Amino acid sequence: MKLAAGRVAATLDRPDPSVRFYLFSGSDSSTSRLHAQRLLGALKAEKVATSVAQLKSDPAWLADEAASISMFGGQRLLWIEPAGEDILPAVTALLDLPSAEAPAIAIIASTLRKDSKIAKFADSRPGAIHVASEPLAARDLVAAILELGRGEGLRLTPQLAERVAEEAAGDLMLARLELQKFALYADAAPDRPCDLDESVVDALGIDQAETDHSRPGDLALAGDLHQLGAELVLLEASAIDAIPVVRALQRRLLMLVPLRARVDSGQSIGTVLGSVWRDKAAVTRILPRWTSARLAEVMVRVQKLERELMLRPVPPSAALGELLMQLARAAGR
Incomplete structure (x- = not known):
């Protein structure tokens, strides 16, 4: 079923147990991700990420995972991002199950055509919901x-x-x-x-802190080990709080994910970069180095580090420096 805008909030805040698949599409990918996060919170679920590549190689994985019971007994939400038309066999198998323990969501960072098979499936199939998000007025x-x-x-x-x-x-x-x-x-x-x-x-606000705090993450994502090493020494000497640096890195990742999804959907990197108006030089260095799957993995690791820094006595500069150096080495491969 395709949801009208006025019904989205109530549907996501009070999830129907009979719904097994949520499709979030549209050019406003930030709103799609926000909808997905809202559903995750309403379900009080653990996010279990997968990729299009995994579902193409093993279309039964999604149904198998949805039918299985969590080892720790909690609710799970199977998360496919970025998604595309290739997930249709896996989603069909999911909805064909007689029963399921976990629902799935898919985020497609583009407006779907009228002849899109995955959109037609989600719009018409019981147990599926489609939310299309375009830029807000x-x-x-x-x-x-x-x-x-x-x-x-x-x-x-x-x-x-x-x-x-x-x-x-x-x-x-x-x-x-x-x-x-x-x-x-x-x-x-x-x-x-x-x-x-x-x-x-x-x-x-962003304008006040973004430049200084985003530089370490940008150097790491660009694979610049030499300059990153010097930057980490400066961070240590200046006693700069690690949390703003981590959050600046999260903001950069949130910017990169939909751009990379557009590349994956067939647009050239040049065309995608042509739409970037903020921090274009940094994004130009970083975007070609990362796939969507690797960006998703980095986002999970950065979120985990933020939680550790806020909730546990982890030495902030050491933990942040270790993660940034790992990202820089990965970007340089």
């Missing part, structure tokens, strides 16, 4: 950011929400990361909301 984008802010315990004025949208270049996943950072700073949460002050955005 300015008014709708501000409303979405106001809602995201409420979810983090932040009350924003429409003017401040518009500023957050502009600094995030309309990317709702990036805006959400920013709001999470502001909420952490303000000690805000849904059960103890507070007003977001413009001075907080001045101090912590």
